[in-house]
Amino acid sequence: MAMMEMMVMAMMFLTMLVVDAGDTNTVYQPCMDTTVRTGDGFTFGVAFDSYTSFFYNQTQLSPCDQRLGLSSANSQLALFRPKVDEISLLTINTTTNFFPSNYGGYMVAFAGQKYAARSLPAFVANSTYIVTSFTLVLEFSQGQLQNLYWKRYGCSSCAGNSTFVCLNQQDCAFKTSSCINQGGSVDCSIGIQLAFSGTDKNYVALNSWYEVANLRQYSLYGLYSNLKNSLSSQFNGLF
Ligand SMILES: *[C@@H]1O[C@H](CO)[C@@H](O)[C@H](O)[C@H]1NC(C)=O
Ligand SMILES: *[C@@H]1O[C@H](CO)[C@@H](O)[C@H](O)[C@H]1NC(C)=O
Ligand SMILES: *[C@@H]1O[C@H](CO)[C@@H](O)[C@H](O)[C@H]1NC(C)=O
Ligand SMILES: *[C@@H]1O[C@H](CO)[C@@H](O)[C@H](O)[C@H]1NC(C)=O
Numbered sequence: 001m002a003m004m005e006m007m008v009m010a011m012m013f014l015t016m017l018v019v020d021a022g023d024t025n026t027v028y029q030p031c032m033d034t035t036v037r038t039g040d041g042f043t044f045g046v047a048f049d050s051y052t053s054f055f056y057n058q059t060q061l062s063p064c065d066q067r068l069g070l071s072s073a074n075s076q077l078a079l080f081r082p083k084v085d086e087i088s089l090l091t092i093n094t095t096t097n098f099f100p101s102n103y104g105g106y107m108v109a110f111a112g113q114k115y116a117a118r119s120l121p122a123f124v125a126n127s128t129y130i131v132t133s134f135t136l137v138l139e140f141s142q143g144q145l146q147n148l149y150w151k152r153y154g155c156s157s158c159a160g161n162s163t164f165v166c167l168n169q170q171d172c173a174f175k176t177s178s179c180i181n182q183g184g185s186v187d188c189s190i191g192i193q194l195a196f197s198g199t200d201k202n203y204v205a206l207n208s209w210y211e212v213a214n215l216r217q218y219s220l221y222g223l224y225s226n227l228k229n230s231l232s233s234q235f236n237g238l239f
Contacts, residue, residue, distance in 0.1 A: 023083075030079060031064035033112050035143035035201040041081045044111035044138070044148070046092070046192070048076040050104030051121050062116035063108055076103045084140075085196045085206045092190040094130075095180045100190070101125040109136055109148045119148040124190065129165060129173040133157075135193040137209055143201025151195075 023041040027034035030045035047054075047063040049070060054060050056067045063070050063077075076098065082088040094100065100107070105125050110118040124131055139147040158164035158172035163186070167173045178184035197209035 028081070030111050031062075031113055033114050033144070036084045036140070037143060037200040037202055038085045038204050038206065040084050042084050042111070042138070042145075043079060043081045044109060044145075046078045046080070046107050046109050048078075048100050048103040048105075048107050048124070049073060051106045051123075053104060054106070054108050054118075054121050060108075060118065060120070062110050062112070062118045064110065064113060064116060074103055076100075082194055084200060085208050087208045087212060088194045090192040090194060092192070094189050095187055099125070099176075099179075099181060100130065101127055101176065109150075111145050111148070115145060117145045117148050119150055122150045123167070123171065125176065128176060129167060130176050130179060130188050131167065131171040131173045132188055132190050133172065133193075134190065135195065135212065137195050137197055140196065140198040140200060140206060142199055142203065146198065 022039045025034055025036050025040040025042060028043050030043050034042070036042050045063065047070060049063075053068065053070065053073055053075070054063065056065070061068050063075075078092050080090050082090065092098070101124075105123065106121040107124050108118050108121050110116070119136065122131075122134060135151040135153070137147075137149050137151050138145060139149070152170050154170060155164075155166035155172050158166065163178065164172045164174060174186055174188055175184075176182045176188070178186045179188035180186065182188075193212065195209040195212040196206040198206055200206060
């Protein structure tokens with residue numbers, strides 16, 4: 001816990017989505033366990049560091065685990081509290097003082113203590129390239145987070161657009177030199193599309209994953225119209 005507080009103190013930015021009256025989850029700490037129902041807020045973190053920093057003795061641990069020592073390392077943390085089963089687009093603004101390649105270039109999404117769910121490290125940026133568009137699935141069982149994983153769609157959304165480079169046949173990336181704070185004109189802020197799957201604590205099925213998977217080709221983008229002009233138009237092709 002102390003380690004998490006240190007991380008929170010050390011972070012340069014904190015994005016917290018609005019909590020509302022329907023929220024019955026009293027756990028606001030990403031390194032604690034909780035069980036949630038549809039409509040609750042759910043707090044999780046995204047830690048930025050190097051790929052190897054998320055491993056201890058060749059095992060990937062949760063960033064909450066003190067053995068990783070992330071609080072003393074060159075890590076950054078973003079906290080989010082989306083509503084369970086609501087499709088959300090989270091953003092991490094990289095145009096001002098946070099650029100992920102300065103912090104190891106990989107990110108891990110995580111929550112929980114005993115269950116300590118964490119995603120695999122996802123490549124975000126190095127000095128040459130930055131990936132700005134991600135889909136994160138949060139999988140619950142009876143309201144308890146079981147798994148976090150990055151869903152990948154390949155490079156079809158950027159195929160044929162020379163602004164993008166397709167990395168490892170998996171991620172559409174910008175050249176960092178085209179980003180605003182690196183001398184270019186593209187807002188290279190990171191967008192994380194969230195989806196929920198599994199069941200809540202009342203055994204109610206979480207459906208937003210189903211919706212994302214099915215609506216992705218149509219017009220979910222309208223939900224984020226306030227971001228339309230600021231997020232890279234990569235999302236235009238997605239929704
Ligand atoms: C590292 O992992 C090996 C194999 O799982 C285990 O035998 C060893 O005790 C671990 N070392 C530490 C310091 O945790
Ligand atoms: C950046 O990442 C890409 C994709 O993994 C890799 O091809 C490239 O060599 C890396 N560049 C640097 C400077 O590390
Ligand atoms: C990031 O912040 C800059 C400066 O405040 C702003 O102009 C831009 O629209 C923001 N981008 C996103 C995606 O929120
Ligand atoms: C390529 O992507 C950039 C950045 O998202 C966008 O501004 C541009 O319109 C796209 N070009 C084409 C030909 O789709």
